[in-house]
Every structure is written in C-alpha cells, then in structure tokens.
Amino acid sequence: MRTRRTENLCDAVAGELGRRIVAGEIAPGQPVPTQAELCEQLRVSRTTVREAMMRLQGKGLVEARPRDGVRVLPTPRWNQFDADVLAWRTATGRVDPDLLDQLYEIRTCFEPRACALAAERSDDAGREAIRAQFVVIVDPSSSSARRIQADLAFHLEIFAATRNIFFVSLGAAIKTALAMSFRISQNRAGISGTEIRLHGSVCEAILAGDAPRAEASMHALLHESKETARHAAKSKGLERDDRTVAARARSASGDIRPAYERLVLRRPTDR
Amino acid sequence: MRTRRTENLCDAVAGELGRRIVAGEIAPGQPVPTQAELCEQLRVSRTTVREAMMRLQGKGLVEARPRDGVRVLPTPRWNQFDADVLAWRTATGRVDPDLLDQLYEIRTCFEPRACALAAERSDDAGREAIRAQFVVIVDPSSSSARRIQADLAFHLEIFAATRNIFFVSLGAAIKTALAMSFRISQNRAGISGTEIRLHGSVCEAILAGDAPRAEASMHALLHESKETARHAAKSKGLERDDRTVAARARSASGDIRPAYERLVLRRPTDR
DNA sequence: GCTTTTGTTTTGTATGATAATTGACGACCG
DNA sequence: CGGTCGTCAATTATCATACAAAACAAAAGC
Numbered sequence: 001m002r003t004r005r006t007e008n009l010c011d012a013v014a015g016e017l018g019r020r021i022v023a024g025e026i027a028p029g030q031p032v033p034t035q036a037e038l039c040e041q042l043r044v045s046r047t048t049v050r051e052a053m054m055r056l057q058g059k060g061l062v063e064a065r066p067r068d069g070v071r072v073l074p075t076p077r078w079n080q081f082d083a084d085v086l087a088w089r090t091a092t093g094r095v096d097p098d099l100l101d102q103l104y105e106i107r108t109c110f111e112p113r114a115c116a117l118a119a120e121r122s123d124d125a126g127r128e129a130i131r132a133q134f135v136v137i138v139d140p141s142s143s144s145a146r147r148i149q150a151d152l153a154f155h156l157e158i159f160a161a162t163r164n165i166f167f168v169s170l171g172a173a174i175k176t177a178l179a180m181s182f183r184i185s186q187n188r189a190g191i192s193g194t195e196i197r198l199h200g201s202v203c204e205a206i207l208a209g210d211a212p213r214a215e216a217s218m219h220a221l222l223h224e225s226k227e228t229a230r231h232a233a234k235s236k237g238l239e240r241d242d243r244t245v246a247a248r249a250r251s252a253s254g255d256i257r258p259a260y261e262r263l264v265l266r267r268p269t270d271r
Numbered sequence: 272m273r274t275r276r277t278e279n280l281c282d283a284v285a286g287e288l289g290r291r292i293v294a295g296e297i298a299p300g301q302p303v304p305t306q307a308e309l310c311e312q313l314r315v316s317r318t319t320v321r322e323a324m325m326r327l328q329g330k331g332l333v334e335a336r337p338r339d340g341v342r343v344l345p346t347p348r349w350n351q352f353d354a355d356v357l358a359w360r361t362a363t364g365r366v367d368p369d370l371l372d373q374l375y376e377i378r379t380c381f382e383p384r385a386c387a388l389a390a391e392r393s394d395d396a397g398r399e400a401i402r403a404q405f406v407v408i409v410d411p412s413s414s415s416a417r418r419i420q421a422d423l424a425f426h427l428e429i430f431a432a433t434r435n436i437f438f439v440s441l442g443a444a445i446k447t448a449l450a451m452s453f454r455i456s457q458n459r460a461g462i463s464g465t466e467i468r469l470h471g472s473v474c475e476a477i478l479a480g481d482a483p484r485a486e487a488s489m490h491a492l493l494h495e496s497k498e499t500a501r502h503a504a505k506s507k508g509l510e511r512d513d514r515t516v517a518a519r520a521r522s523a524s525g526d527i528r529p530a531y532e533r534l535v536l537r538r539p540t541d542r
Numbered sequence: 543g544c545t546t547t548t549g550t551t552t553t554g555t556a557t558g559a560t561a562a563t564t565g566a567c568g569a570c571c572g
Numbered sequence: 573c574g575g576t577c578g579t580c581a582a583t584t585a586t587c588a589t590a591c592a593a594a595a596c597a598a599a600a601g602c
Binding site for chain 2: 058102106
C-alpha cells in the first residue's frame with residue numbers, strides 16, 4: 001500500500017468543521033464561529049484555522065467576508081461531487097435515506113453508460129483488472145470486508161476503463177459513499193445470489209465487448225442493489241463501525257478538544 | 272445581480288497557480304516552485320501562497336510534503352467536477368477537443384435523465400423558469416450573448432427541477448465549460464433552426480410531464496449540438512474573448528507579476 | 543432629515559520564528 | 573562489499589503578532 005502520510009493539523013480542522021457543516025449543525029446562512037473563537041475552541045493558531053477555512057471555501061461550503069464572518073452557503077452551492085464533502089456526509093454514523101436515493105439516481109445515469117464505454121474501449125489490462133475483482137466477489141472464501149473492497153474496486157475499474165477522465169473522477173468522488181452503500185447492503189446476510197449473477201453478467205459483457213448488454217446488466221444490477229440497500233437501511237440503520245460511532249459520539253457531545261487531540265495524537269505547545 | 276465581492280489576493284494566487292497546472296505547464300509528478308520561490312515570483316507573503324495552496328490541495332491538484340515540496344498529482348486524482356478546475360481548463364483560450372468530447376459524453380449520461388426527472392417532478396415554478404429561458408432562446412431579437420446566457424440557464428433550470436442535489440451541483444460544476452461550449456457553437460452563425468426546434472421539444476415535453484419524450488429530445492439535442500460544436504471547433508478555434516486572450520498572452524510570456532498586479536489593481540507594500 | 547465621519551468587528555495580508563518531516567548522504571559496522 | 577544507522581539540510585507545518593482593509597453601525601455635523 002501507499003505510505004499513509006500522517007494527517008496534519010489543517011486536515012484535521014478542515015475535517016472537523018466540514019463534518020459539522022454537512023451534518024447540518026450550522027444551518028446554511030448561519031455564521032461559523034469567528035476565526036478567533038475557533039482558535040480557542042480547537043487550540044490551534046489562526047493560521048491553521050484559516051488554512052482549513054480555505055479548503056472549505058474551495059469546496060463551496062462556506063463564504064467569508066470581512067466584518068460579517070464566515071457563513072455556511074446554501075447546499076446547492078456545495079460541491080457535492082467533492083470526495084471530502086461526500087465522505088463527510090456519510091460519516092455521520094446514520095444512513096441518510098435521501099442521500100442513498102439520490103446517489104442511486106445519479107449512479108443509474110452514469111454506470112450503465114460507463115459499462116457500455118468500457119465494453120467498447122477497454123484494453124486487455126483494463127478488462128483483466130475488472131475480471132480480477134469479479135473473481136474475488138464470487139469467491140465463497142472471501143471475507144465480507146474483502147468482498148466489499150472488491151465490489152468497490154470492480155466499479156472503479158469499470159470507470160477507469162472508459163478512458164474518460166470525468167468518469168474516473170466521478171468514481172473517486174463517490175468512492176466513500178459507495179463503500180458505505182455496500183456496507184449497508186451486505187450488512188450481515190452477505191451478498192445475494194442475484195447480485196453476484198448480475199455482476200457476472202456485467203463482467204462477461206464487458207469482456208466480450210458487448211456494449212448494449214453491459215449497459216443493460218449494470219442497469220439491472222443497480223436496480224437490484226438499490227432495493228437491497230433500501231431494505232437494509234430501513235430495517236436497521238448500520239450501527240457499528242468504530243470510527244463512525246466515535247465521530248457521532250463526539251459530535252453529539254459538542255466537545256471537540258479531546259476528539260481533536262485523539263485525532264492528531266499530540267497536543268499543541270502549552271504555554 | 273449580486274454584489275461582486277472584490278477578488279482577494281489568495282483567490283488570485285490560487286487561480287494563477289491552478290490555471291498553470293491544468294494547462295499542463297507543470298507536469299503531474301513534477302514539483303511546483305517552493306513556497307519561498309512563489310512568494311518572490313508573485314510578490315505575496317508566504318501566508319497567502321500557503322492559503323492558495325490549500326485550495327489546490329482540496330481540489331486534488333497537488334500534494335505537499337515536507338522536504339519534498341509540493342508536487343502536481345496525476346490527473347485522475349484531480350477533482351474534475353470542481354467548478355474552478357473545469358473553469359481553469361476552459362480558460363486557456365484554445366479549445367481542447369478532447370475536453371469537449373468527454374464533456375459531451377458525460378452530458379449524454381446526465382442531461383437526458385435529468386429531463387425525464389424534471390418532467391416527472393418539477394413544480395409550477397420550475398416549469399415556468401424553464402419556459403422563460405426558452406422564450407429568450409427563440410426570440411429573434413435576442414442578442415447572441417443573451418441567447419447563450421439563456422441557453423445556459425435553460426439547462427441549469429432543468430437540473431434544478433430534478434430536485435436531486437447532485438444534478439444541481441453538477442450543473443454548477445460544468446457551468447463554465449458549458450458556456451464555453453455554447454460560445455463555440457454559436458460562434459457567428461448564431462443558433463441553428465434544428466437546435467431551436469429541439470430545445471422547444473425538450474421544453475414542451477417537460478411542461479407536459481412527458482418523461483420519455485423529454486429524455487429522447489434532450490438526447491437528440493445533445494447529439495445535434497455536439498456535431499455543431501465539433502465543426503465549429505475544428506474550423507476555427509475561438510480566438511477572441513478579451514480576458515481569455517490576456518490570460519494566454521500572460522501565460523505564454525511566463526511573466527506573472529504584471530498580470531497579477533492588473534488582477535488585483537494594486538501593489539503589495541514595497542519595502 | 544440627510545450626509546459625513548468615526549468607530550468597531552471581522553477577515554485579509556505580512557513577517558519572523560520555531561517545529562516537524564523526510565530525503566540524501568555519509569559513517570560505521572558486519 | 574553491503575547494509576544499517578545517524579546526521580544534516582531543505583521544505584513544509586505551525587505559531588505568534590502586527591497591521592491593513594472591508595463592511596456595517598452609530599454618532600456627529602450640517
């Protein structure tokens with residue numbers, strides 16, 4: 001794997017504020033605490049707060065103006081296709097059924113067409129990458145986590161095979177939300193036989209270069225998996241996943257300092 | 272209109288660097304000048320350079336590491352659906368035919384389905400907004416600029432009518448690129464009769480709540496307009512548009528200071 | 543009553559100092 | 573000869589502080 005660079009302070013602060021905002025703790029139009037207040041609350045310098053704020057500004061979450069402070073922008077201004085924003089939206093610990101529905105709606109636009117393009121344009125390496133992930137999915141000895149990972153990679157490899165940078169970027173953006181969706185679906189029952197069969201159909205069609213069938217199969221797969229996810233989300237709203245639960249607890253308590261310190265594993269200099 | 276807040280230094284620097292990067296002046300994997308060098312080149316403080324860098328980092332354009340400096344990430348890591356990134360890509364002054372093709376490819380995924388959803392879900396206000404823009408498009412007395420603006424608004428209103436936040440956000444992201452595309456198509460011949468008719472067909476179908484027809488009409492419109500744009504882009508690559516040409520000239524000369532000063536209309540303190 | 547001025551609050555920018563990270567190189571040891 | 577470890581230096585990361593600029597509000601002056 002890649003060297004996992006230690007998350008720096010600015011990342012942590014941006015994540016903290018970003019999660020608070022997308023969770024709706026500060027309503028659109030409302031002001032975020034002033035930079036001076038955030039310095040105190042989070043025990044970091046104003047430089048760091050400002051750098052974090054710049055990130056949020058770049059994602060369209062907030063807007064700053066002198067004297068008025070920093071205010072949360074209306075949700076249509078948010079860059080919903082930003083990987084961080086989408087990840088923060090799924091980090092609340094509970095499943096947002098609205099998000100799930102809207103996500104399937106756009107996936108239904110994209111993924112069938114991506115399959116068609118992949119069938120037409122993929123090279124040997126691309127096809128092999130897709131096939132390899134499918135093998136893991138059907139392998140009965142795969143653990144649940146491993147299968148979820150492969151399912152995710154399967155979809156991402158299809159995007160990569162389209163040779164259209166927008167599809168690739170879209171995959172990266174929804175990656176986290178996709179993983180959440182898969183976790184919900186495969187909650188404990190594991191993946192259904194129907195879904196495995198449909199994955200196989202998609203895979204075969206792409207390998208065979210059969211664009212229409214690839215498109216149709218993915219369409220069917222999305223329909224099937226949407227129903228599964230919806231049922232799973234309704235019956236029980238995903239309650240374990242350590243990091244997520246911790247985040248929720250912190251968020252509920254309103255206390256950020258201890259959580260922040262846990263996050264970066266050290267304290268800023270005490271004076 | 273809205274009060275156009277004066278662009279601040281950090282915005283200008285982020286834009287300058289962002290444009291350089293997406294224009295390919297610094298290849299992926301290559302290092303951006305160090306923050307100290309950028310301070311000198313752009314005549315701004317390191318604070319400002321760093322804040323701009325944070326914005327670029329948030330968009331996945333670059334990654335910073337101590338000792339190694341800031342390096343441009345490979346293009347698949349870029350957030351291609353970020354409004355700024357897409358705007359910078361279209362700010363080069365010349366039309367990138369590859370971008371145009373890929374853009375049409377994703378629009379073909381999205382927009383027909385958006386029309387179907389709009390036909391199913393739009394309320395009176397939404398339908399009226401779409402109709403109003405169509406009226407401007409067909410009005411023979413509309414100026415070219417006005418018609419381009421209305422064409423853009425027409426498509427954005429359709430996204431808004433889907434009541435799916437992802438479509439809305441997508442519209443905002445591709446807005447600038449869409450405008451560029453329209454400018455190319457309507458270069459001097461104006462909008463074609465066929466395109467006007469197809470716009471009408473889309474509009475009617477949505478107002479009538481006829482989802483399949485709305486979808487099909489938009490599909491046809493995209494096909495038609497793609498051909499038009501491709502021809503226009505081939506025959507002549509869009510050569511006027513003051514701001515754009517200025518940006519290209521600056522970019523070619525490699526001199527950034529005068530351009531930057533023009534941008535913010537004043538000099539930083541000379542000491 | 544209207545305009546102007548002045549003040550206040552908040553973000554914006556600059557500067558300098560110090561800490562942390564990490565790649566490169568070389569010393570040391572097996 | 574080869575590998576491991578430590579030292580050094582370059583660069584970003586963080587902090588503290590000061591002042592500038594913008595925007596709004598209230599007071600002052602006509």
